[in-house]
Amino acid sequence: MSRECFDFVLDLIKNHSVFKKLEGKSGRPQTPVVNQLMVFLKCIGTEGSGANGPNQRNTFEIGKGTSGIFCRRVIKAICSLRDRFLFWPNEQERKVLARLTCEEFGFPHCVGIADGTLFPLAFEPDSEDAPDYSGRKCGYSLTVMIICDLNKKIRYYLAGYPGSAHDNRVYCTTLWYTIDTHAYVLVSLNGPDSHNRRRSAL
Numbered sequence: 001m002s003r004e005c006f007d008f009v010l011d012l013i014k015n016h017s018v019f020k021k022l023e024g025k026s027g028r029p030q031t032p033v034v035n036q037l038m039v040f041l042k043c044i045g046t047e048g049s050g051a052n053g054p055n056q057r058n059t060f061e062i063g064k065g066t067s068g069i070f071c072r073r074v075i076k077a078i079c080s081l082r083d084r085f086l087f088w089p090n091e092q093e094r095k096v097l098a099r100l101t102c103e104e105f106g107f108p109h110c111v112g113i114a115d116g117t118l119f120p121l122a123f124e125p126d127s128e129d130a131p132d133y134s135g136r137k138c139g140y141s142l143t144v145m146i147i148c149d150l151n152k153k154i155r156y157y158l159a160g161y162p163g164s165a166h167d168n169r170v171y172c173t174t175l176w177y178t179i180d181t182h183a184y185v186l187v188s189l190n191g192p193d194s195h196n197r198r199r200s201a202l
Contacts, residue, residue, distance in 0.1 A: 001041060010037055013077035031070070035060070039067055040074040047122055088155055101150045107186060112155055114147040114176075114187045116167030119159070135163025145170045147185055 013019075014033045021029055030036075039060055043051045056067035089097060094111045101110045118141040125133050125140060135141040141163035147156040158174050171177060176185055
């Protein structure tokens with residue numbers, strides 16, 4: 001992450017209530033938000049033992065359990081921004097996106113592009129259906145369907161399916177698949193069931 005992006009995220013979350021000391025509660029003030037964000041980024045940006053508690057404590061000289069507290073606070077603050085950055089375009093914006101997509105790529109009435117991707121898991125899931133998470137392209141993973149517009153802005157996603165799930169199966173459970181619309185999303189669905197598409201997909 002660049003320093004510019006770091007400062008951008010920090011500015012968005014620094015005033016969240018999760019980082020405020022509760023009124024009437026004694027004790028020391030919280031660690032600065034900038035430090036808590038650094039601990040969080042170190043945790044999600046490191047695989048294996050590099051993200052565990054002892055490693056975090058040695059790197060940042062923090063107490064036992066503090067890394068988990070910092071990460072939970074930052075996650076809560078970031079998730080609170082969901083509706084601000086992740087939303088389906090309204091009717092007016094869809095018209096603009098469809099026009100721009102047609103001008104640049106030649107697809108009329110297309111408002112987005114969808115595709116599935118795999119998010120690798122660091123460890124084998126501790127569950128009876130663990131083999132289902134063994135993906136086609138890597139080890140254990142989650143299958144995620146993402147829809148973005150021509151500006152590469154994510155407009156919708158559906159996560160949680162095991163890595164063995166085909167893109168078409170995941171796409172057929174998205175909200176977009178069930179809505180009645182004159183616009184459509186360009187989808188890449190390769191496989192034996194790829195013919196099973198509604199009019200909202202091309």
